[in-house]
Amino acid sequence: MLVLSSPSGAGKTTLSKKLxxxxxxxxxxxxxxxxxxxxxxxxxxxxxxxxxxxxxxMIGENQLLEYALVxxxxxxxxxxxxxxxxxxxxxxxxxxxxxxxxxxxxxxxSVEDVVSVFILPPSAxxxxxxxxxxxxxxxxxxxxxxxxxxxxxxxxxxxxxxxxNNEIEESIKTLKAIVKAERLKTSRQTDLHKFVESLTG
Amino acid sequence: MLVLSSPSGAGKTTLSKKLxxxxxxxxxxxxxxxxxxxxxxxxxxxxxxxxxxxxxxMIGENQLLEYALVxxxxxxxxxxxxxxxxxxxxxxxxxxxxxxxxxxxxxxxSVEDVVSVFILPPSAxxxxxxxxxxxxxxxxxxxxxxxxxxxxxxxxxxxxxxxxNNEIEESIKTLKAIVKAERLKTSRQTDLHKFVESLTG
Numbered sequence: 001m002l003v004l005s006s007p008s009g010a011g012k013t014t015l016s017k018k019l020x021x022x023x024x025x026x027x028x029x030x031x032x033x034x035x036x037x038x039x040x041x042x043x044x045x046x047x048x049x050x051x052x053x054x055x056x057x058m059i060g061e062n063q064l065l066e067y068a069l070v071x072x073x074x075x076x077x078x079x080x081x082x083x084x085x086x087x088x089x090x091x092x093x094x095x096x097x098x099x100x101x102x103x104x105x106x107x108x109x110s111v112e113d114v115v116s117v118f119i120l121p122p123s124a125x126x127x128x129x130x131x132x133x134x135x136x137x138x139x140x141x142x143x144x145x146x147x148x149x150x151x152x153x154x155x156x157x158x159x160x161x162x163x164x165n166n167e168i169e170e171s172i173k174t175l176k177a178i179v180k181a182e183r184l185k186t187s188r189q190t191d192l193h194k195f196v197e198s199l200t201g
Numbered sequence: 202m203l204v205l206s207s208p209s210g211a212g213k214t215t216l217s218k219k220l221x222x223x224x225x226x227x228x229x230x231x232x233x234x235x236x237x238x239x240x241x242x243x244x245x246x247x248x249x250x251x252x253x254x255x256x257x258x259m260i261g262e263n264q265l266l267e268y269a270l271v272x273x274x275x276x277x278x279x280x281x282x283x284x285x286x287x288x289x290x291x292x293x294x295x296x297x298x299x300x301x302x303x304x305x306x307x308x309x310x311s312v313e314d315v316v317s318v319f320i321l322p323p324s325a326x327x328x329x330x331x332x333x334x335x336x337x338x339x340x341x342x343x344x345x346x347x348x349x350x351x352x353x354x355x356x357x358x359x360x361x362x363x364x365x366n367n368e369i370e371e372s373i374k375t376l377k378a379i380v381k382a383e384r385l386k387t388s389r390q391t392d393l394h395k396f397v398e399s400l401t402g
Contacts, residue, residue: 007400118387124400150401161385162393174385181382184318184362184375192321192363199208199325200351 001082001111002026002179003094003101003159006119007149009130011165015119016095018168019175026179027085029094032058035073048078065111066096066103071144075100083110091179098155115182117175118159122166202283202312203227203380204295204302204360207320208350210331212366216320217296219369220376227380228286230295233259236274249279266312267297267304272345276301284311292380299356316383318376319360323367 006012020026033047034055043049050058055074058064067076077094085092087110094104105114121127127149131142156162161178165171182188207213221227234248235256244250251259256275259265268277278295286293288311295305306315322328332346357363362379366372383389 117385120393120397121400127400153397153401156397157387157394159387161382162387162390163385164393164396174381177378177381178385180375180378181362184364184379186319186358186360186363189363192365193358195365196321196354196357199322199328200354 001086001092001094001104001114002182003096003104003114003116004119004175005097005101005116005152005155005159006165007121007127007152008145009127009149010119010121011130011168011171012119013095014168015165015171015175016093018172019179020093022172022176023179025089025091027090027092029077029082029092031075031077031096032064033073033075035075047075065107066100068097068099068103070097070099070148077104079111086110091183098152098158101155102158113188115161115178116159117161117163117178118156119171120153120156120162120164122164202287202293202295202305202315203383204297204305204315204317205320205376206298206302206317206353206356206360207366208322208328208353209346210328210350211320211322212331212369212372213320214296215369216366216372216376217294219373220380221294223373223377224380226290226292228291228293230278230283230293232276232278232297233265234274234276236276248276266308267301269298269300269304271298271300271349278305280312287311292384299353299359302356303359314389316362316379317360318362318364318379319357320372321354321357321363321365323365 004012004016016028020028030044031047032050032055034050034052037043037049041047052074055076058076059067063079064076065079065082067074077096077100082092101116121130128146131145163171163174205213205217217229221229231245232248233251233256235251235253238244238250242248253275256277259277260268264280265277266280266283268275278297278301283293302317322331328350329347332343364372364375
């Protein structure tokens with residue numbers, strides 16, 4: 001499981017989508033949310049958009065691996081698809097915030113193997129301009145997202161990796177290197193254990 | 202500090218030399234040894250070749266980060282060059298065996314940040330043929346090296362990463378991905394801490 005977090009406006013969503021496109025063994029986890037759908041967003045693709053009552057039912061039935069309430073809207077990761085993909089040998093990518101990352105890291109059993117990456121914007125001015133360029137958002141929304149960005153940034157040191165998203169192609173290479181290296185960890189290379197036995201005869 | 206270990210004949214020395222050539226921030230640690238110089242080997246490059254008395258003096262003066270006695274010959278890593286390179290911000294590569302890797306992992310202070318990679322040969326027959334192809338070695342030397350290979354292989358699970366050296370270009374890419382990812386670990390990106398502070402204002 002690969003968790004990508006960043007302050008809103010650092011380019012995380014673009015990066016995670018591209019990364020998943022380039023690696024057939026990676027699958028994006030689609031979160032549930034109670035917030036209003038933005039123009040251009042597709043239900044079931046960007047998020048599963050649900051009513052507050054349905055979301056609370058999922059919480060009650062322990063159907064969520066993690067969830068958080070952010071500015072009055074719920075966001076959460078459904079448990080079943082993740083468990084299914086992991087059982088198929090896939091690696092699952094999560095585009096979630098520090099609260100979700102913390103909850104995911106506390107999971108046990110089949111969902112305890114988490115690698116987390118924190119993505120930084122190239123500069124403060126770049127962050128601000130990216131936050132402002134989403135035309136459909138009101139000024140108060142931009143302001144609240146900037147304070148949220150500051151809160152998110154304060155948790156960077158809880159992540160395994162940290163990187164600056166200067167240039168998207170370079171950042172994709174960086175993420176691919178992290179994925180490649182993590183798959184080579186001895187603890188994950190269980191298929192090689194028998195191979196080693198065959199070498200020693 | 203990057204430790205590369207493998208059974209003799211898995212291609213580790215070729216890989217580590219090539220890796221260091223391609224990355225100006227990597228420096229190869231040159232070990233001291235009391236064994237006889239082989240044809241083609243250069244003193245100060247492949248090893249520092251020294252007498253047993255001199256080697257024991259280095260042990261007594263705590264000048265070695267790690268050392269081991271293998272088939273009657275001493276091998277060891279000098280402390281001072283490593284400390285100097287690390288202080289310069291370089292990453293140091295070690296071509297050592299599991300005994301050296303264990304001792305290095307127990308170091309504290311300026312020399313405690315170790316990443317270890319275990320390199321496997323593509324197959325048992327490949328391993329055997331590589332061990333036999335060193336013409337200058339006697340049959341008994343080949344046999345003892347094969348038993349040493351088996352001993353080395355039994356320690357693969359003490360390493361952070363494990364990889365199969367099927368094809369040298371592919372293996373170099375793999376090692377580069379590990380180095381790239383490890384440098385992105387949050388704990389090592391101390392220069393980014395101030396950058397994050399500047400983002401949060």
